Amino acid sequence: MTDYERPLSFGVSLDPSAGAWGRTLRIARMAESSGLDHLAVQDHPYQPGHLDTWTLISHLSATTDRISFLTDVADLQLRPPVMLAKAAASLSVLTDGRLQLGVGGGGIPDAIASMGGPARRGQDMVAFAEESLGILRTALAGGVVQLHSTYHSVDGYRAGPVPPEPVGLWLGAQKPRMLALVGRSADGWISPLNLYVPPHEVPSRQRIIDEAAAEAGRDPRTLRRVYNVTGVIGAPAEGPGLVGDVRRWVDTLAEWAVDLGFDTFVFWPATDPERQLALFADEVVPAVRERVDALRSAR
Template sequence: MTDYRRPLSFGLSLDPTAGSWAQTRQLAQTAERLGLDHLAVQDHPYQPDHLDAWTLISHLSALTERIGFVTDVADLQLRPPVMLAKAAVSLSVLTGGRVRLGVGGGGIPDAIASMGGPARRGPDMVAYAEESVELLRRALNGEVVEHHSPYHSVGGYQAGPMPPRPVELWLGAQKRRMLTVTGRHADGWISPLNIYVTPREVPARQQIIDEAAVSAGRDPRTLRRVYNVIGAIGGPASGPGLVGDTARWVDTLTEWAVDLGFDTFVLWPVAEPERQAALFAHEIVPAVREQVEAIRSAW
């Protein structure tokens, strides 16, 4: 059992497809009215039908007032870290602190290269990502950033402005090297979808993160753990990911919180996103909070 006893939060993934823009805008406003905590936007700019993640988030932030936004996840190969930090803190200032920065090393090298980025793979990608995360951290903290290496040359940038609250830096990771970077440097781990990193695979990954955090002198309990959950609430008993009635969803997310250590769940509905978001917010979220609190209180 791995429960880090962090407060729970819940979010919804938005479709960045240009042709679905009207529905995406409506869904973002619905999610805010429903009381969800986060709106997540994937970052695959090489997809010709995808809107740019930062442009989409910036626009949606002007149409909402409370809900937070997270890049799930921004591609570090296409977004230089100091400039990415500037974008994040700028949007945080403009939204009153509603930005969380999810980043990833860049998992599709050939697609990245199609936009002019470097097609880094394996240890080279990890080394670049770790150095990028270190520079991001310094820039998000408002430090003077000077760094010269084969990967980056930053000549003394005075970072700023300072946001109203620290911009949390979450790292999307799946394999050992990137999970180790997460434990050493990030404020949280964003797991890939539950169909890519299945629940049975999670404990070993949490252990890698925890060991890296401890080796770096950090408390593993301070790291957020985010699970992207694709599936369907109700309806047919087949489909990708978590599929079932509300009772199954409540019991499963409760188990994933207290046994696997996740504190944040982002819903990726496979169909009927408005209806699924409403079911998630009204029937799943409060019941999971109640069950997790009851289990924690009994320990």
């Protein structure tokens, strides 16, 4: 049982498909008006039907006022960390701090190579990601970036502008070496979808993060824990991921908060996204907040 007792937050994943643009805009506005915390956008630029993540977020930021954006997750092998920091800092300034930066080492090497990327794998990818996190952190703080290594050559870049609010560096990770990197160097963990990291596999991954954080002299309770959750609320009775009525969703997400340690849930509707978002924001989210508060108070 793991509860880091962090405040809960909730978001929805937006479809970056060019053909779904109108619906994506409606969902973004619905999410903000419903009080959700995050709009999450995946980053697979090698998909010919996908809009570019940064272009999409930048456009949506001009049509919203409060809700935060989350890259879920930006591909470090296709977005050099110095330029990624520049883009993130710029967007944070333009949105008054409405950005969290989810990043990943690059999980589809062949697709990355198809766009001219280096397609790193294994320990090579982990080492590259670790250096990239260091560059991102220095650049986002407005420092001078100077690094010459196997992976990066940055000769005294003076970073800026400085974001008005800290931009969280949340790392997407699934395997042990990347999970340990979360604990050592990131501000939080973004878990892949519950289809790929099912609940019964979460505790072992949380332990890897916590042990690495403790070894690095960090408090594991300071790290965010984000679960990407796909499924269907209500009918139909079948579908991928978490499927069931509102009560089952409330029971399950509350359990995943207090027993698995997640503080942020990003909903990926498996069907009828506008109706599903309404159910999630209006019925599931407030009930989960209330349930978790009650469970924590009882302890």
